[in-house]
Amino acid sequence: MSDLRDLYQELILDHGRRPRNFGRLGEATHHAEGYNPLCGDKIMLYLELDGDRVRGVSFEGQGCAISQASASLMTEAVKGKTTAQALALFRKLTALVTARDEDVAAETDTELGKLAVFEGVRQYPLRVKCATLAWHTLHNALEGKAEEVAVTE
């Protein structure tokens, strides 16, 4: 039996309650929208790119604690990174939350930093999409697919 605290860690609850970088970004060069039709989670992501570096990032939206915390921690993680580094984090985060129990390689990845807090999500297959919505939206924004709504279900 898994402990609920594996999912709702303090860091997640804190970012869920008080999301960082929340609001519209005036100088946004890129944006994209994400939607999770199952639970109604919505996110609008704003990016300010300077060359291929993320100078600014923010989001607006509503959703569960996991999706809000994920978006909040994502903005902190990708700020100042190159787009290639941000996309690498997208792949690592996705691998972390979808890994099978026995496949623990992802969690020892030091590049994930604070994002490793989402490891507990893998015990909750129905909540994986909550944790990845912001990241799929980031992926669309970076790939220039602003007109596509990232949908996780």
Place this chain on the structure above:
Amino acid sequence: MSATARPQPVRDSSAAEYDVERIRNDFPILSQSVHGKPLVYLDNAATTQKPRAVLDAVNRYYEHDNANVHRGVHTLSERATIAYEDARTRVGRFVGAASSSEIVFLRGATEALNLVAHSLAQTELREGDEVVVSYMEHHSNIVPWQMACARTGARLRVAPVDENGELMLEELAALLGPRTKIVAVTHVSNALGTVNPIARIAQVAHDAGARLVVDGAQAVPHIPLDVDALGCDFYAFSGHKVYAPMGIGALWGRRELLEKLPPYQGGGEMILSVTFEQTTYNTVPHKFEAGTPDVAGAVGLAAALDYLDALGLENVAAHEQDLLAYAREALLSVPGLRIVGNAREKAGVHSFVLEDIHPHDIGTILDHEGVAIRTGHHCAQPVITRFGLPATARASFGLYNSRQDVDRLVAGLQRVREMMG
């Protein structure tokens, strides 16, 4: 006074004699633990659990009688056909049909509503005509009408719902006019629990010369049904919401209307004769049942209705109303909890929000406490949006739920507040 003059104990007449513990034992799935705690199943509006009598009936059918129906002359085919048609008679009696030929077996309420929308549109909808639905419909009583309107050029109009979650009858009546051909409403709202006054709606619909189609998916497990007294023209429901297997459901329609309605799908069983020049359709209800039907499902549905009748649907309804009132008080005792949908007459469902905690988080934490509820928009997005919400948490009750289940729900919600507060 002699012993014989003593009043006999009245049996099965009060909810107080309703023995939930004994009833629970009829449902094998309920005896398990989830996350180490005894399961409390409060997601009955999504689907109900099945009593052993239903599971046994389905098994028995496959072990002894299975064959295709209305086809062979051999013994098993005859038995299967009798079982299937007996089930139709059983369903007809349950809903108050004038004849079993008014019962069409389908996959569920969704397929039934699609059939009516598709076929009724063919004969009754022209460009400029109107179809009226309510704001509290499940997507399955919205989308088929949108599709029918798109095909015919008819217009979909929506009757509003007030703050309490009640259908606004005057506004509904004001929408109806000579262009209105069809009114389609739910008997009981799956998202709010509201019971709609179908008999009155039937009157205003018929006064305007429109047909009334009723989605009965949420009503059938909770409210004794008499389609004739309701005065509607079509009534759709799903077996799996009334303790029968998934994959079987029924449409009731007035015989004269069913006879005029063109078929929905073509194939075997729905024809009398086929040549490449000309096909003659079968009589009702068979012309709506193309292909091999879910005979085992129909047998299971009949067994579920037998089970319900043995308990007495009036007793079940009284028990559930008592439980709903108890749950309302208990839920409102949780600080920060707000019930969404406060209609005067409700059945089976309490939707709620808790402070600004997202329903999805509520659902996950309750699951850890062994309590199963539904969270989200309940496939009724327009009405949830109407209340300014992206989602609600929904506890929905069945005949096997008890006050202890409600207490476990409330204790779980306290845990939610501790964790997320």
